[in-house]
Amino acid sequence: MRILKTSPSEDGFMMPAEFSRHSGCIMIFPHRRDSWQNGAYAARKAFAEVINIISLSEKVTVCARYEDYDSARKMLPERVRVIEMESDDSWARDVAPTFVTNGSEIRGIDWGFNAWGGLHDGLYFPWDKDNKMARKLCDVLDVDVYDKRSFILEGGSIHSDGQGTVLTTEACLLSGGRNPQLTKQQIEQELKNSLGAKKVIWLKSGIYNDETNEHVDNICAFTAPGEVVLAWTDDESDPQYEMSKSCLDILENSTDACGRKIKVHKLPLPKPVTITAEECAGLDDMDGEPTRTPGERLAASYVNFYISNKHIICPQFDDKNDKTALEILAKLFPTRTVVGVYARDILIGGGNIHCITQQIPAI
Amino acid sequence: MRILKTSPSEDGFMMPAEFSRHSGCIMIFPHRRDSWQNGAYAARKAFAEVINIISLSEKVTVCARYEDYDSARKMLPERVRVIEMESDDSWARDVAPTFVTNGSEIRGIDWGFNAWGGLHDGLYFPWDKDNKMARKLCDVLDVDVYDKRSFILEGGSIHSDGQGTVLTTEACLLSGGRNPQLTKQQIEQELKNSLGAKKVIWLKSGIYNDETNEHVDNICAFTAPGEVVLAWTDDESDPQYEMSKSCLDILENSTDACGRKIKVHKLPLPKPVTITAEECAGLDDMDGEPTRTPGERLAASYVNFYISNKHIICPQFDDKNDKTALEILAKLFPTRTVVGVYARDILIGGGNIHCITQQIPAI
Numbered sequence: 001m002r003i004l005k006t007s008p009s010e011d012g013f014m015m016p017a018e019f020s021r022h023s024g025c026i027m028i029f030p031h032r033r034d035s036w037q038n039g040a041y042a043a044r045k046a047f048a049e050v051i052n053i054i055s056l057s058e059k060v061t062v063c064a065r066y067e068d069y070d071s072a073r074k075m076l077p078e079r080v081r082v083i084e085m086e087s088d089d090s091w092a093r094d095v096a097p098t099f100v101t102n103g104s105e106i107r108g109i110d111w112g113f114n115a116w117g118g119l120h121d122g123l124y125f126p127w128d129k130d131n132k133m134a135r136k137l138c139d140v141l142d143v144d145v146y147d148k149r150s151f152i153l154e155g156g157s158i159h160s161d162g163q164g165t166v167l168t169t170e171a172c173l174l175s176g177g178r179n180p181q182l183t184k185q186q187i188e189q190e191l192k193n194s195l196g197a198k199k200v201i202w203l204k205s206g207i208y209n210d211e212t213n214e215h216v217d218n219i220c221a222f223t224a225p226g227e228v229v230l231a232w233t234d235d236e237s238d239p240q241y242e243m244s245k246s247c248l249d250i251l252e253n254s255t256d257a258c259g260r261k262i263k264v265h266k267l268p269l270p271k272p273v274t275i276t277a278e279e280c281a282g283l284d285d286m287d288g289e290p291t292r293t294p295g296e297r298l299a300a301s302y303v304n305f306y307i308s309n310k311h312i313i314c315p316q317f318d319d320k321n322d323k324t325a326l327e328i329l330a331k332l333f334p335t336r337t338v339v340g341v342y343a344r345d346i347l348i349g350g351g352n353i354h355c356i357t358q359q360i361p362a363i
Numbered sequence: 364m365r366i367l368k369t370s371p372s373e374d375g376f377m378m379p380a381e382f383s384r385h386s387g388c389i390m391i392f393p394h395r396r397d398s399w400q401n402g403a404y405a406a407r408k409a410f411a412e413v414i415n416i417i418s419l420s421e422k423v424t425v426c427a428r429y430e431d432y433d434s435a436r437k438m439l440p441e442r443v444r445v446i447e448m449e450s451d452d453s454w455a456r457d458v459a460p461t462f463v464t465n466g467s468e469i470r471g472i473d474w475g476f477n478a479w480g481g482l483h484d485g486l487y488f489p490w491d492k493d494n495k496m497a498r499k500l501c502d503v504l505d506v507d508v509y510d511k512r513s514f515i516l517e518g519g520s521i522h523s524d525g526q527g528t529v530l531t532t533e534a535c536l537l538s539g540g541r542n543p544q545l546t547k548q549q550i551e552q553e554l555k556n557s558l559g560a561k562k563v564i565w566l567k568s569g570i571y572n573d574e575t576n577e578h579v580d581n582i583c584a585f586t587a588p589g590e591v592v593l594a595w596t597d598d599e600s601d602p603q604y605e606m607s608k609s610c611l612d613i614l615e616n617s618t619d620a621c622g623r624k625i626k627v628h629k630l631p632l633p634k635p636v637t638i639t640a641e642e643c644a645g646l647d648d649m650d651g652e653p654t655r656t657p658g659e660r661l662a663a664s665y666v667n668f669y670i671s672n673k674h675i676i677c678p679q680f681d682d683k684n685d686k687t688a689l690e691i692l693a694k695l696f697p698t699r700t701v702v703g704v705y706a707r708d709i710l711i712g713g714g715n716i717h718c719i720t721q722q723i724p725a726i
Contacts, residue, residue, distance in 0.1 A: 001441060001444065001445075002441050003441075059505075066449045066492070069495070069499060070495075073498075073502070078364060078365050078366075081364065081502055081503070081505050082364075082499075082502050083446070083447075083499070083502060083503050084446075084447055084448050084449065084499055085447050086429045086447065129429070132432070132433075135436075136432060136445075136446070136447055139436070139444055139445050139446060140444070140446050140503065142422075142444050
């Protein structure tokens with residue numbers, strides 16, 4: 001594995017869209033007791049369900065800590081590869097490499113990771129094990145890696161259409177816990193250099209109370225070149241309404257890198273999901289403080305789906321909109337089978353199905 | 364990865380000779396402070412020299428503990444793959460899988476490992492991390508694994524000619540710390556079933572004071588079908604003389620699985636190598652006892668070489684026979700380049716170059 005100090009774009013590499021073909025997917029076996037209730041047991045079952053579906057059409061590599069290897073191996077299908085790797089938590093989207101390609105070769109980007117905000121407003125400390133994963137995953141996969149550790153970024157805060165357009169949110173990328181020493185223009189340039197992009201579309205915000213500082217992958221995702229889904233509510237009294245509306249306005253007034261107007265498909269949100277006292281009691285404290293408080297609103301959104309080679313795996317919340325979300329996605333992805341996975345036990349950890357996956361593009 | 368309960372031979376798999384083509388080699392980055400002097404620093408340099416040469420013609424995968432990954436990555440060439448994996452010590456020959464093939468597929472054998480004798484006369488406790496490595500390595504390599512954990516065996520205690528003949532020693536395989544519940548005949552049958560062998564040649568003993576209970580790979584190795592090198596001394600006052608002589612007698616009166624008489628090439632031993640007080644002082648105690656005592660004779664032997672696709676990597680001891688050993692091996696391996704590596708810092712750990720490697724056959 002070479003550790004490269006150049007940028008992908010200057011080497012002719014770019015980030016493909018998630019709906020392009022994958023050679024595999026990286027995930028992490030959950031374990032963190034202040035993120036996942038009851039010793040992560042319920043989360044493991046939900047992760048396993050997601051892994052099971054993805055592995056029907058992609059080689060899934062699951063990172064497990066030394067002490068979790070046997071449990072992971074027992075819980076997961078034979079066709080899944082389990083590898084030993086230390087981690088602080090289990091959000092592959094944010095700690096695994098972002099993969100770029102030139103059409104004949106794959107390389108990884110090793111961004112700096114500081115637990116969604118470091119000492120400014122990050123979610124746990126320390127985060128060194130997570131921060132080391134991207135490089136080690138490139139080593140396991142035997143692909144070269146771009147050293148971008150000096151730039152703080154999580155994979156969940158970007159989406160690429162594979163044709164030069166990147167989606168992100170100001171709430172996250174301009175937050176004080178990421179790269180406050182850089183201007184918006186400098187951050188945009190780094191995204192272009194690293195992802196091989198020509199244009200960055202900046203949404204203002206993401207999902208209400210999303211503790212990642214509002215990652216784009218919870219509110220908006222490309223479904224095809226020039227087309228996105230946007231998490232939506234018609235309830236003007238919900239703080240989410242203004243947030244989604246501002247995204248809609250920006251998207252409807254944007255063109256992508258190819259000059260196309262963006263077609264926006266609204267994906268209804270579930271009713272606000274809040275954590276119960278019983279669920280909170282199943283979470284270990286962190287530094288002596290409760291991780292969550294009963295009644296806290298969780299950042300539930302159907303947009304947090306994963307596009308595998310053959311499936312769309314979409315979170316479900318036991319909500320009346322569950323079925324509607326699946327129907328909308330089925331129309332937008334006619335060549336894939338849409339599968340819902342009940343994901344409350346992933347949501348409690350602070351993210352959802354997209355957040356726990358990272359695709360490896362095919363070449 | 365499938366975990367198989369059958370035996371390789373019934374599935375049409377067998378263990379190729381080390382001199383057949385490899386697709387790669389597995390090694391482990393040393394760290395154990397009671398095995399390697401001065402925090403394993405000198406051993407790491409010697410391992411790195413070996414890795415460097417092997418990696419000229421094979422993909423080398425080096426297992427490093429979480430805390431050693433960065434040091435390993437820095438010390439080793441880019442072309443080497445470093446993966447995170449816990450271990451108790453660093454003897455890949457004995458803890459990595461023994462690989463078998465049917466010509467179109469590779470599978471691993473996961474033997475039981477108990478630190479060369481378990482509670483009977485093993486060398487450290489616990490050994491659970493080592494014992495788990497073979498299966499995890501098969502998972503990383505995405506090959507199926509035979510579950511032979513109920514049979515205690517180290518890779519260093521067997522050699523295969525790839526044509527149905529296996530070499531081993533009674534001193535090791537019949538020792539009370541391996542499989543005392545099995546008869547010699549049952550052990551031989553397990554070797555045949557697992558390695559796809561037709562004939563097992565049982566040498567009585569190995570190298571004097573070899574703490575592995577005298578692994579065969581320190582005294583005798585196939586150089587071609589029907590040909591072996593045997594560690595030899597002409598000094599009849601050395602306890603090694605009778606040990607080597609008994610091996611010679613057995614070999615000269617044996618035929619291999621193909622009915623050939625075995626041709627024995629004597630490889631002279633270096634003068635007895637003993638550990639110094641200064642070296643002992645660089646080793647941590649184990650359970651409050653010194654690991655080694657000054658003046659202790661180490662099991663130095665030139666037979667403990669590794670056959671890579673393009674090189675023979677042979678230990679050197681700053682001895683007058685160093686050059687002779689290289690010359691003999693050069694004649695026996697005319698298509699490979701013979702390279703000597705000064706290996707005192709590996710020998711102090713209790714083995715040598717062959718012991719720290721495990722080849723993955725090519726298909």
